[in-house]
Amino acid sequence: MSKFLKIMATLGVLATPAMSEPLGLGRTALPEEIAAWNLDVSPDGTGLPPGSGDVLTGEEVFAGKCASCHGDFAEGVDNWPKLAGGWDTLARKDPVKTVGSYWPYLSTTWDYVNRSMPFGNAQSLDPDEVYAIVAYILYSNDLVDDDFVLSDQDFAEFEMPNADGFIVDDRMETEFPKWVGEPCMKDCKDSVKVTMRAMVLDVTPEEASAETAEIVVAEAEELVPEPEVASVDPDLVAAGEKVFGKCKACHQVGDGAKNRSGPMLNGVFGREAGAVDGFKYSNPLMAQAEEGLVWNDETLTGFLAAPRSYIKGTKMSFAGLKKDEDIEAVIAYLTTFPDP
């Protein structure tokens, strides 16, 4: 019996909340299991592992693992989150909410980077890398100097600029009393004028009617060619699709695939490198392309195993696939997306 239950029983106050007797289901969580999953970090630093990282190391790690989406200076690429800047914008129209301008606790940044980043390769960073990345994000927000070192020891002392920028939900006090009660039913206003129209803005996605959709389906069925390569192992392709989960954050395949922070990959197998229209490749990759690099089994295997040593200076900030079978599978998967 828990200490709590003992007290309750002694006092004879088994009223609300009435604890029901355990059913004895489940099993005890082992310390190793709790350690593996209990990763959250609280504002006071509870949950932080020992470690440290400095701004310059952070800059290097950030350039390799974060910059393809968040930009070299944490300014954000396309629609990906901006992590730096936005000072004094919170009270203006369209505030820019970054780690520096908005996030109230440093623990949130550490926790999120550690638990969920990089996008598509979560929980791959060691604690020192996380400390270094967080230090660099602070530096890119002009909150620390370039000789700053962040560690578990001094973590809790760090106060974020917008720490006092939050209040607890006050709708019941500020809104509810205004809008409660019997509302007006007749002659509630003199005139009604259109002040804004969605069709003028015209940002709504187009949609096909059921009829068009049917036609598209029918045509697609007619157009599907007999598979030319009968030798692709469906199990291998399925395994490759899973592996491709690591690539999806930056690369698209299939119908409507577009360039993202990486080029779209339809037809990549068998094609010369650096050939997707509209994608800005790194200079080192274009240099290799000019020398005749073609993506085949051998070259893709080499590149995917260690992208940044295979093409030094590539924009692809991916550590590489460690297992040969993963590489084989993902190549098999890519061959199923021919150039349209």
Place this chain on the structure above:
Amino acid sequence: MTEVTSRRAFLAQGLVTGAAVTIAGAARSETPDPLITQVQPWAQGLGDGVDASPYGLPIEYEADVIRRNVEWLTADTISSVNFTPIHALDGTITPQGCAFERHHSGAIEIKKEDYRLMINGMVERPLVFTYADLERFPRENHVYFCECAANTGMEWAGAQLNGAQFTHGMIHNMEYTGVPLRTLLEEAGYDTTGKWVFIEGADASSNGRSIPMEKALDDVLVAFKANGEALRKEHGYPVRLVVPGWEGNMWIKWIRRIEVMDGPVESREETSKYTDTLADGISRKWTWAMDAKSVVTSPSPQAPITHGKGPLVISGLAWSGRGAIKRVDVSKDGGKTWETSRLAKPGEKMALTRFYLDTDWDGEEMFLQSRAIDETGYVQPTKTQLREVRGENSVYHNNCIQTWWVRPNGEAENVEVS
């Protein structure tokens, strides 16, 4: 006003047939309808056998009743949202297959055999449950709506997206089967001095949220079935959290861990996101409850009137995160006058309520609005009223009254009115 060309050919088609119906009473037809006078193939031949579709999908003629995405909203579809086609549904239960999706790192796949749920922190017995363990606890059934806090968020600055699906479609309403979170907390012997639970998912985003113990013990469910069948993977298969009346982000999918704590974690999802910045730059946090709200789903921009004047069913949905819907009023003139609609059933707590206004349309333009009132007496505000309190920088919790401008040709448009 500039004339805007219709983007929908089917509407024009509908209007041709609809134009004939103009007088009261049943319309007359000049020529016999071949659909009646001639034997149709479906009346003569045979249909599909019973196993044509072991798990059925809607008939092909309903192929446009699907979730849709607004591509420019997010950087890519993995961390993104799509919208329930509420303009084309009726009743209150949302079929799982078209219920909106919101992922932060994609919809993952976990087999039931691989599923584990841990309870740790301030508990007497830190425990690990398998899926099979969960099925051995006493379970309950409840219908609840799940609304993303960002539903209607794109409309803060003004009328933007032209369709109820896009303005109000980050909502679904399902019947859940699950175990009360309270039961699991009791099984682990939670420490009553723990004021919070932190709950996270098994996906890469983890989407962890802190929930006050009072709510955790009240009505939160650890659910594994929706509308009678297993959850879909996009909704958290095999197990998700159901947090009645509170913002959808807290409904952790693929739930893997419950930690009893003495304070909130202040995770990314409860600080940098899902907080509401007011005009002075100060932001509200812990804005969990979804305020009373309603929308006319038909007619609406994607569901125009195609039958001309005469009998018209105006229909819509209403809900409140603070209790049951008591009443819904409808205005046809942009809020000058209001009529009280008919509720299909009495409102249920934290569940969608369907309302109807059975009316006779005179064929003139309408500015259709609906206004929900919940059991607390709270009346759904106008956008102007909301902006007076919150300013224009809010994203989440926009529960304003929506206006559809219905034209004499039956077409409807999302507008903002004075």
